[in-house]
Amino acid sequence: MTAKMSPLDIQNRLDMLEARAQTHIDVPQIRAMLYGGQDKWDTQRKIVEILSKDSVFDKSRRSFMTRKERYKRGLAMTHRVFELQEVHKWSDADAAWVIRNMDEDVAMVLDVGVFEPVVKNQGSQKLLETYGELIANKGIIGCYLQTELGHGTNVAGLETTATYLPETQEFDIHSPTLTSSKWWIGGLGKTATHGVVQAKLILPGGKDMGPHLFFIQLRSLKDHSVLPGIMLGDIGPKAMGGYVANDNGYARFNHVRIPRENMLSAFAQVMEDGRYVRPPHAKLSYGSMLYVRAHMISTMGWAIAKAATVSIRYATVRRQGTKGPDGLEKQVITYSSLYYRLLPLLSRAYVFLFLGQNLVEMLAAMQSQLTTGDTSLLAEMHATSSGLKILASATAIQDIETARRSMGGHGYSDFAGLGRLYADHLPGATYEGDNFVLDQQIVRAAVKSCKTLLGLKSTSALTPSTAYLRLLLPEFYDTQHATEFPEWDDPNTVIALLEKRAARIVEARTLVVDCDASMDQRVSRAATEAFVAVQVGKMIQSLRSHLAESEAAVLAKLFNLYLLTTVESGLVDLLSFGIFPQNAERGRDLTGGLRTAIKQLCLELLPEAIGLTDAFGFTDWQLDSVLGVYDGRVYEALWARAQTEPLNASEVPDGYEVSDQPLCRCSMSD
Amino acid sequence: MTAKMSPLDIQNRLDMLEARAQTHIDVPQIRAMLYGGQDKWDTQRKIVEILSKDSVFDKSRRSFMTRKERYKRGLAMTHRVFELQEVHKWSDADAAWVIRNMDEDVAMVLDVGVFEPVVKNQGSQKLLETYGELIANKGIIGCYLQTELGHGTNVAGLETTATYLPETQEFDIHSPTLTSSKWWIGGLGKTATHGVVQAKLILPGGKDMGPHLFFIQLRSLKDHSVLPGIMLGDIGPKAMGGYVANDNGYARFNHVRIPRENMLSAFAQVMEDGRYVRPPHAKLSYGSMLYVRAHMISTMGWAIAKAATVSIRYATVRRQGTKGPDGLEKQVITYSSLYYRLLPLLSRAYVFLFLGQNLVEMLAAMQSQLTTGDTSLLAEMHATSSGLKILASATAIQDIETARRSMGGHGYSDFAGLGRLYADHLPGATYEGDNFVLDQQIVRAAVKSCKTLLGLKSTSALTPSTAYLRLLLPEFYDTQHATEFPEWDDPNTVIALLEKRAARIVEARTLVVDCDASMDQRVSRAATEAFVAVQVGKMIQSLRSHLAESEAAVLAKLFNLYLLTTVESGLVDLLSFGIFPQNAERGRDLTGGLRTAIKQLCLELLPEAIGLTDAFGFTDWQLDSVLGVYDGRVYEALWARAQTEPLNASEVPDGYEVSDQPLCRCSMSD
Numbered sequence A, B: 001m002t003a004k005m006s007p008l009d010i011q012n013r014l015d016m017l018e019a020r021a022q023t024h025i026d027v028p029q030i031r032a033m034l035y036g037g038q039d040k041w042d043t044q045r046k047i048v049e050i051l052s053k054d055s056v057f058d059k060s061r062r063s064f065m066t067r068k069e070r071y072k073r074g075l076a077m078t079h080r081v082f083e084l085q086e087v088h089k090w091s092d093a094d095a096a097w098v099i100r101n102m103d104e105d106v107a108m109v110l111d112v113g114v115f116e117p118v119v120k121n122q123g124s125q126k127l128l129e130t131y132g133e134l135i136a137n138k139g140i141i142g143c144y145l146q147t148e149l150g151h152g153t154n155v156a157g158l159e160t161t162a163t164y165l166p167e168t169q170e171f172d173i174h175s176p177t178l179t180s181s182k183w184w185i186g187g188l189g190k191t192a193t194h195g196v197v198q199a200k201l202i203l204p205g206g207k208d209m210g211p212h213l214f215f216i217q218l219r220s221l222k223d224h225s226v227l228p229g230i231m232l233g234d235i236g237p238k239a240m241g242g243y244v245a246n247d248n249g250y251a252r253f254n255h256v257r258i259p260r261e262n263m264l265s266a267f268a269q270v271m272e273d274g275r276y277v278r279p280p281h282a283k284l285s286y287g288s289m290l291y292v293r294a295h296m297i298s299t300m301g302w303a304i305a306k307a308a309t310v311s312i313r314y315a316t317v318r319r320q321g322t323k324g325p326d327g328l329e330k331q332v333i334t335y336s337s338l339y340y341r342l343l344p345l346l347s348r349a350y351v352f353l354f355l356g357q358n359l360v361e362m363l364a365a366m367q368s369q370l371t372t373g374d375t376s377l378l379a380e381m382h383a384t385s386s387g388l389k390i391l392a393s394a395t396a397i398q399d400i401e402t403a404r405r406s407m408g409g410h411g412y413s414d415f416a417g418l419g420r421l422y423a424d425h426l427p428g429a430t431y432e433g434d435n436f437v438l439d440q441q442i443v444r445a446a447v448k449s450c451k452t453l454l455g456l457k458s459t460s461a462l463t464p465s466t467a468y469l470r471l472l473l474p475e476f477y478d479t480q481h482a483t484e485f486p487e488w489d490d491p492n493t494v495i496a497l498l499e500k501r502a503a504r505i506v507e508a509r510t511l512v513v514d515c516d517a518s519m520d521q522r523v524s525r526a527a528t529e530a531f532v533a534v535q536v537g538k539m540i541q542s543l544r545s546h547l548a549e550s551e552a553a554v555l556a557k558l559f560n561l562y563l564l565t566t567v568e569s570g571l572v573d574l575l576s577f578g579i580f581p582q583n584a585e586r587g588r589d590l591t592g593g594l595r596t597a598i599k600q601l602c603l604e605l606l607p608e609a610i611g612l613t614d615a616f617g618f619t620d621w622q623l624d625s626v627l628g629v630y631d632g633r634v635y636e637a638l639w640a641r642a643q644t645e646p647l648n649a650s651e652v653p654d655g656y657e658v659s660d661q662p663l664c665r666c667s668m669s670d
């Protein structure tokens, strides 16, 4: 039976062509802005083209591979990146970008993302002399061993010991218990040759100085065998097939000796005789930790962008239900319940991508201040990056699933690609600080600022991340309850509302005696959203300096959609603190005006949706989704992909006859 | 290195023992109630014991299997169930229970769950004479072919045709296009021998009568080969490794002939000469469709119960952070952010399990009414089961992930078991009616009832699922806004609040001119939650007839926690319709009282949490979770399981040396 071209297949393409024709924006202009410049886009596009043509990076069989095969494929990819780097003269930064963007969480991600910056920033001069070059050239591969079987969040509770032995000027690294086994360590299971171990420093005499970092070799560079006294292994598969190619591993140390200079000495040092000394500029080294988190914001932004691209493309060509005047069923994206789910998600992709760019810039500014010994920006950067980390990871996880679910049954196919994206981004809520634990830090900082403000009765101590607290001062505080609704199309009034909400809830948290069980989550969310809202306001203002008028106008609407849906998700706070007018008439939904404004914005943005997702610049190879194909031919893609399923290789499946008996109990002639 | 017993390992067991000792409830009493009687529990427990000792049902290697191997394992399990049924003289109902509860979504689930009831209820006398026995004895295996590549929700849009040929008294089944390929059909890809196909009936002369059901043989019963004119295959892997053992498949028909009596004739029949006739009691057959949905409520309830058991057990033995007076870090379940996430989830498991029981009873009542031609309960059952299907599936998905995430990094291990549970329950939001599409049906029914009520000014037309609308009548309607908070410990006032919310929002939806994009979701949710709240009220009242006083008291608290957290999740509606008092003082959170009551209830329930999860009666084999082990020895279980990872079989991984070059670029002596 040959597959005749269905009317629906032809319609798929027409719908996509039509949607592209409808878009009013100049896609390349917005794309350049998203990539931080046309030249960056050009470079990355060239790289992606090279990768997508190289069979090592082929994705067509990965759905059918075992973990062992995926791990092996990951190694081959990693290896190939460095070969290609030489051939194409990519910079180290470009190669690192490839490692992070080749759509596979390989061990090397941890090397370039964590191990390398930590050693570079915190290693002693002597250590860097020995290993600096090797690390830079990938002569060794590193991992970061902090978490243990028994301890993650509570770093102070780590059980691994590093005992200083003045006689030999060595540290003795030891895992005293089962629960002190290092666990979850990316790249450790089978790949890494070296690592940085977090262990309790024990001074001669037995004094426990708490956790410090130590550089340690794990495997031989001759034959990759595990070094004596060390026990290493892979911790097994991850939930939902996530991180499949990464060998997150465990390690146990049986009195392993390392030289004194292997202690990373940026924070502290042990002298030959065992004296403990702190260096003057310890905080200098904090930068490398913030760097990891700052990167997460963009990573999450790109993940939402992928989910938005796939789901909006599919919803544009999928037709289902009511027939229109043209005799065709409606494109599902035209149903309000659908665009209401997908367009806000698109706005969040844009916001997080720009926030990520800003954060990296702020970080660079802080880094250069730090070199002059000025640590004033540190606390602020810490607060900002923690808040954004929580918001971006929690949002991305939810948005990817919203996008997947919006695609009905086909969204549940592995070939749709969003299940994989979800599984790989899910642990972002847990690593780099569990979100629920980080909430508490945000709250603590906000409450502290609030107390200072209420004490001083001045805004002098406020930073950008707590600027909203100014609204608690008498000159800003509305004693009356709100009686008028904000102008929903004026970002400034909307931002003010979100700042007011943060101010009121932080105030309540500061004054409360017996705090309820969900308040910290609410406070943390409100504080971060107020900060982000102000940033979004600045983004709106600066649009015209990057874009022509019509493009700027569309993005301004998209950003306003972000603001309005943020208000919508915070309505309970707004209503319960009296920031919303409260004289409802019978049958009147107080929140109706806001919601109608959201619907209106969505309708205005609908014709731009395909253009706005095209601007992310993903190729079909990058998305690897049969439902997100650029040309819209989703049915043909689904069909073709299903034919590659190994179960389809034989007509009667292996195992159908179990111990000579067919599954059916009796037989009957056909 | 041998694993010395860690202090933390010992503490694990002590903590679990202590938690069990603390529980005030008599676990077996509550367990019997959950299982619908002690005898049912006894039967099912015996069955589970047999399965868990049988190597065919062993789960220890499944994390490492390919889909092909998992499919094969599923076949072997299915086969074994029927062998065991003979050995142990299980009833057919017991065997069907095993198929649904053996923790693998095999093809046979669709046979016993959909195919068999549909054929039984809707097949002609003649069809049942030929196939009835065979189906009951699993002599043939069936599937249900409705969805197509191009159509799911919109059944009217299906393209497959069944053209009646009076000359031969046959139907010609045909797939005219690529998009008319049947798709997603459970058990079709490799297993099923027969199926029920949904196709457009075309009468002689060409009249299209819309979708009807046809019984069709797909594969030979001699050698399982695909019959001529039919093209079958597996559609490929599912997202996140879900439904891995099920061969959801596709089918295309090239003018396949089937005899006239193969049309399922409960709704309609085609006579020999091609005349179309409807039978008198068509609606009789609706029961079988409702049955599938009613079952989903319990299934979702058991899934939440598993997630609650695993996460609460782990949170009981996991210690992290602040040290208490005993020198030990706190059990994480004692952190408010943790118990606030887990205990409401536990309450939902209980509520859905009891709702599922009720629904099955209501269904039986309706079925016996139907046999007398009384269809009065049908519309009500349809509304109720749709609303509960949306609520249960959406809630279960969210709760499983909340539980998984609460376990920090270890929750992301495949061995923790909740990732698998999530992936397998995820499509519940999509099949049996996409939740967002079903929302519209709920809204339509509610608005219709509301119009009738406002027109008649009487409650005469209200059914249990719309009883809340009575609150719109003048005698119940509070013209004043609420000025006092409800008594949070009095379920009746809380239920009244949820009913009021439903009434007000349905009224607003009925009166609204331009509906916003999220209102239908809100209306649907509010209506269903009001119905459930009333049911929960009844459950509370009937507790004492099943349980002793102390057990009844604990469950009453648990149910009240359900009610309060439902109110919490509906706060926006309550506040925006003025059902909550609204005169906030400065810095006062209007919702604080409710939230404090929730915290208080959680604290009271905390000592009972382990007992309440034990009452679900899961064995370690059923849960298959290293973090949910009965004895609390989570670290030992995690360690032991990691050792089984295939990557750990060799010290240097396969593929480490790529094309004779190690991954490390240069080598250096160790």
Ligand SMILES: Cc1cc2nc3c(=O)[nH]c(=O)nc-3n(C[C@H](O)[C@H](O)[C@H](O)COP(=O)(O)OP(=O)(O)OC[C@H]3O[C@@H](n4cnc5c(N)ncnc54)[C@H](O)[C@@H]3O)c2cc1C
Pocket: A110, A144, A145, A146, A147, A150, A151, A152, A153, A154, A183, A184, A185, A186, A243, A248, A427, A430, A431, A432, A433, A434, A436, A437, B318, B320, B321, B322, B332, B335, B337, B338, B405, B406, B407, B408, B409, B410, B412
């Ligand atoms: C995919 C992945 C990769 C990883 N890679 C690495 C790596 O390369 N190197 C490395 O060292 N680690 C790594 N980790 C480990 C990660 O850093 C930890 O999982 C993380 O720090 C959380 O700690 P935990 O898992 O011990 O959670 P826990 O601290 O045990 O948290 C369990 C629960 O308790 C709650 N909780 C804990 N403490 C408190 C408190 N004080 N107050 C209130 N609630 C609390 C949490 O919110 C959570 O719900 C990785 C983890 C994952 C999932």
Ligand SMILES: Cc1cc2nc3c(=O)[nH]c(=O)nc-3n(C[C@H](O)[C@H](O)[C@H](O)COP(=O)(O)OP(=O)(O)OC[C@H]3O[C@@H](n4cnc5c(N)ncnc54)[C@H](O)[C@@H]3O)c2cc1C
Pocket: A318, A320, A321, A322, A332, A335, A337, A338, A405, A406, A407, A408, A409, A410, A412, B110, B144, B145, B146, B147, B150, B151, B152, B153, B154, B183, B184, B185, B186, B243, B248, B427, B430, B431, B432, B433, B434, B436, B437
């Ligand atoms: C695991 C699994 C097993 C299955 N097993 C079977 C089986 O055994 N037999 C079988 O026949 N089928 C089966 N199905 C198919 C299932 O019944 C369909 O996926 C389901 O009916 C949804 O239809 P759809 O996938 O076409 O989604 P669509 O209808 O294409 O929905 C796509 C999106 O459009 C929206 N939408 C669609 N119509 C409307 C509308 N009118 N108004 C507003 N929004 C709308 C939806 O909300 C959704 O967001 C299975 C599916 C899965 C995932």
